[in-house]
Amino acid sequence: MVLADGYHFELGFLFDHLGEIGAGLLRTLEISVIGMAGALVVGVALGALAALNVPVVRQLIAVYVEVFRNTPLLVQIFFLFFALPEIGFQLDGFTVGWLSLLLWGGAYNVENFRAGFEAVEGGYVEACRALGFARVAAFREVVFPLGTRIALPSVINILISVFKNSSFMVAISFPELTETAVNIVAVTFRVFEMFLALGVVYLGLVWLLSLGAQVVERRLAIPGGH
Amino acid sequence: MPPWVGPVASYVASGLRTTALLALVSVVASVVVGVVLGTLLTLPSRVVRAVVRVYVEVWRGLPIIVILFFIFFVLPIIGIRVDTFTAAAVGLTLWGSANMAEVVRGAVQSVPRGQGEAAAALGFSWPGRMRHVILPQATRRVLPPLIGLVVNLTQQTSLAAVIGLLDVLEASQRSIERLTLSGGSTHAVPILGAVLGVFFVVCLPLTMLSRWFERRLR
Amino acid sequence: MRSRFAILVSAATLLVVAAGCSSGNSSGSGGAAGGETASAAAGPVDVGVPVPDEVKSRGKLAMGVKCDYPPFGYVDEAQKNSGWEIDIAHELARYAFGDPNALALTCVTGSNRVSFLTSSRIDLIEATMNYTVERAQTIDFTTPYFDSGVKLLVQKNAGITSFDQLAGKSVITITGATASLWLTQCMKDVKQVLFTETSQALTALSQNRGVAFAQDDTLLLDLAAKNQSLQVVGDAKADSPWGMGVRKGDASMLSWVNAALAHMQAADFFWTRFQKTVTDSTVQQQFAKYVPRPGNTLTYPTSSTMSC
Numbered sequence: 001m002v003l004a005d006g007y008h009f010e011l012g013f014l015f016d017h018l019g020e021i022g023a024g025l026l027r028t029l030e031i032s033v034i035g036m037a038g039a040l041v042v043g044v045a046l047g048a049l050a051a052l053n054v055p056v057v058r059q060l061i062a063v064y065v066e067v068f069r070n071t072p073l074l075v076q077i078f079f080l081f082f083a084l085p086e087i088g089f090q091l092d093g094f095t096v097g098w099l100s101l102l103l104w105g106g107a108y109n110v111e112n113f114r115a116g117f118e119a120v121e122g123g124y125v126e127a128c129r130a131l132g133f134a135r136v137a138a139f140r141e142v143v144f145p146l147g148t149r150i151a152l153p154s155v156i157n158i159l160i161s162v163f164k165n166s167s168f169m170v171a172i173s174f175p176e177l178t179e180t181a182v183n184i185v186a187v188t189f190r191v192f193e194m195f196l197a198l199g200v201v202y203l204g205l206v207w208l209l210s211l212g213a214q215v216v217e218r219r220l221a222i223p224g225g226h
Numbered sequence: 227m228p229p230w231v232g233p234v235a236s237y238v239a240s241g242l243r244t245t246a247l248l249a250l251v252s253v254v255a256s257v258v259v260g261v262v263l264g265t266l267l268t269l270p271s272r273v274v275r276a277v278v279r280v281y282v283e284v285w286r287g288l289p290i291i292v293i294l295f296f297i298f299f300v301l302p303i304i305g306i307r308v309d310t311f312t313a314a315a316v317g318l319t320l321w322g323s324a325n326m327a328e329v330v331r332g333a334v335q336s337v338p339r340g341q342g343e344a345a346a347a348l349g350f351s352w353p354g355r356m357r358h359v360i361l362p363q364a365t366r367r368v369l370p371p372l373i374g375l376v377v378n379l380t381q382q383t384s385l386a387a388v389i390g391l392l393d394v395l396e397a398s399q400r401s402i403e404r405l406t407l408s409g410g411s412t413h414a415v416p417i418l419g420a421v422l423g424v425f426f427v428v429c430l431p432l433t434m435l436s437r438w439f440e441r442r443l444r
Numbered sequence: 445m446r447s448r449f450a451i452l453v454s455a456a457t458l459l460v461v462a463a464g465c466s467s468g469n470s471s472g473s474g475g476a477a478g479g480e481t482a483s484a485a486a487g488p489v490d491v492g493v494p495v496p497d498e499v500k501s502r503g504k505l506a507m508g509v510k511c512d513y514p515p516f517g518y519v520d521e522a523q524k525n526s527g528w529e530i531d532i533a534h535e536l537a538r539y540a541f542g543d544p545n546a547l548a549l550t551c552v553t554g555s556n557r558v559s560f561l562t563s564s565r566i567d568l569i570e571a572t573m574n575y576t577v578e579r580a581q582t583i584d585f586t587t588p589y590f591d592s593g594v595k596l597l598v599q600k601n602a603g604i605t606s607f608d609q610l611a612g613k614s615v616i617t618i619t620g621a622t623a624s625l626w627l628t629q630c631m632k633d634v635k636q637v638l639f640t641e642t643s644q645a646l647t648a649l650s651q652n653r654g655v656a657f658a659q660d661d662t663l664l665l666d667l668a669a670k671n672q673s674l675q676v677v678g679d680a681k682a683d684s685p686w687g688m689g690v691r692k693g694d695a696s697m698l699s700w701v702n703a704a705l706a707h708m709q710a711a712d713f714f715w716t717r718f719q720k721t722v723t724d725s726t727v728q729q730q731f732a733k734y735v736p737r738p739g740n741t742l743t744y745p746t747s748s749t750m751s752c
Contacts, residue, residue: 403512
């Protein structure tokens with residue numbers, strides 16, 4: 001097939017670079033999985049602390065959350081990789097990959113979980129206190145289980161975003177999937193086919209993630225709705 | 227003030243103007259298109275919902291970088307060529323409107339069903355129900371996530387640097403480039419730190435506004 | 445509630461209209477066409493071949509140039525494109541339009557220069573591009589106008605003096621550059637740490653993210669001259685002339701640029717500008733044989749340049 005300006009469309013070259021693309025995909029999955037897991041843990045832990053209103057800790061968490069939610073992820077990545085070494089911290093591409101995703105996703109998840117915990121109706125907590133539960137115990141037995149499940153949809157949304165944002169690592173030339181595609185284009189000049197294939201792969205993976213998310217949401221949904 | 231600061235500051239400031247304009251265009255377009263699409267997603271018609279759903283899933287599922295590369299490098303091969311700013315604006319709007327549609331749909335569907343049912347019982351038609359009962363309540367609920375999306379979109383404009391748009395991030399990168407190659411130190415910390423600071427100062431008030439709306443809702 | 449909605453919608457419409465009116469001219473994806481103020485000639489210079497229609501309709505010569513490759517293509521403190529290749533670009537514009545500033549310069553890198561050309565965002569690549577057989581399958585090369593080989597930039601105390609010592613180590617390269625292509629083909633056990641911009645690679649070298657930075661000797665010599673702790677080592681690999689690039693089959697552009705380059709060679713333009721760009725006389729002598737002059741014409745090799 002010949003397109004404008006005599007460009008010939010052919011997918012054959014993809015098979016020559018299958019190993020490279022596979023390696024890039026693997027690296028995408030590596031930093032995404034670590035980033036997603038980390039963002040989940042950080043979000044739950046700090047979100048709980050924030051909802052419990054522990055004095056100094058709450059302010060510190062707020063600073064972390066506001067800094068990472070109000071600045072672009074791309075600039076955060078540049079800063080971690082190119083600027084930090086100037087003040088003594090040198091991180092390699094892989095570390096910046098999962099760390100930037102963890103910090104970014106974690107900040108959004110703290111907000112999501114905190115909102116989830118605060119959305120648990122006051123009546124439940126009052127009932128607990130009336131029954132003699134201590135504040136932390138009330139949180140552990142009632143607010144936490146309910147709050148995490150209320151927060152689940154928005155949290156899953158952020159985790160899927162973490163996966164998509166792994167593509168930002170082109171900024172530091174970390175060879176994940178998008179960067180690998182860019183490198184292949186730089187050598188083969190097959191820009192149409194490569195980016196088409198790239199789009200298809202991402203859509204496929206996001207679709208799979210969404211399916212998994214739906215399954216998780218359905219199983220963990222609060223019976224009777226919220 | 228060290229001598230390198232002057233030229234860098236003015237160059238980055240000009241990049242900031244481009245960022246501001248790109249953010250404005252993308253936000254407005256995303257909101258307009260997103261509200262229309264989001265409302266369409268609540269229509270009873272299955273066909274309409276399916277078509278819009280495809281749009282939403284595609285443009286939300288793709289990383290923005292891939293969308294930008296595609297519009298910038300691939301579309302010209304089939305004859306559609308736009309300049310860098312337009313490519314960035316279109317790409318961001320596709321992503322932003324898809325997300326906005328989801329937000330609007332969520333807001334409309336979060337209005338308790340009882341409201342719609344009561345309105346139907348009172349004799350309102352579907353357009354009437356939407357206009358007088360559902361949408362006014364949905365508007366209040368849509369504001370917190372909408373503002374959140376506006377903040378997000380403003381930050382995502384920095385991605386236009388990957389297709390070479392001279393926004394604030396690209397301007398700072400080129401300044402760091404020039405300083406590095408002329409044999410001095412990179413000054414990456416103050417320059418990138420300043421870029422982070424600018425975004426922070428712009429986005430923080432919006433985030434606070436969103437949270438204020440959220441609290442008013444409860 | 446309804447009136448509030450109406451106000452919101454009309455405000456949004458106004459904003460869109462206003463933004464649309466002012467966003468028309470802000471496509472800034474390149475350095476300003478500037479540099480030295482060449483004296484505007486009376487009119488275009490006839491090089492024996494007509495100026496291609498696509499160039500005439502643009503009103504400017506749209507070229508992709510390097511912005512991170514001193515002293516051939518870089519950005520100076522006034523944010524203007526400067527360098528030996530930029531001087532050539534201004535001269536080409538003068539030939540085409542009589543105005544050396546009838547240029548639309550776009551900063552390109554080794555990884556995207558061909559994509560910019562195939563997407564017609566530029567009509568000509570003048571970006572320190574070595575001729576390789578593989579590149580010649582996608583674009584058409586003009587007659588050569590310079591030459592470079594791949595060498596290594598290392599820290600002075602690192603103990604690296606040749607390519608053989610790179611086996612199994614991390615080497616910094618630029619995506620899509622000849623150095624990267626050669627290493628991929630000839631030294632597969634080397635772990636390439638890729639970057640898109642020279643400054644990123646240079647910073648990475650100072651941070652020991654690799655034992656060496658492999659790139660064109662022409663660039664490395666300039667970087668070493670500005671950094672006392674770095675030196676250039678190794679014998680030149682993948683030595684190959686530079687050519688400008690046009691889209692495959694774009695015959696009118698190819699013949700015009702070739703005619704213009706021949707005109708410049710006859711006027712000894714390349715050497716005059718080279719002496720002003722590279723002021724060190726030893727470096728001048730080192731590269732003198734690669735500058736096209738009357739009586740010194742460069743040719744492309746007939747065999748592959750990527751020999752190991």
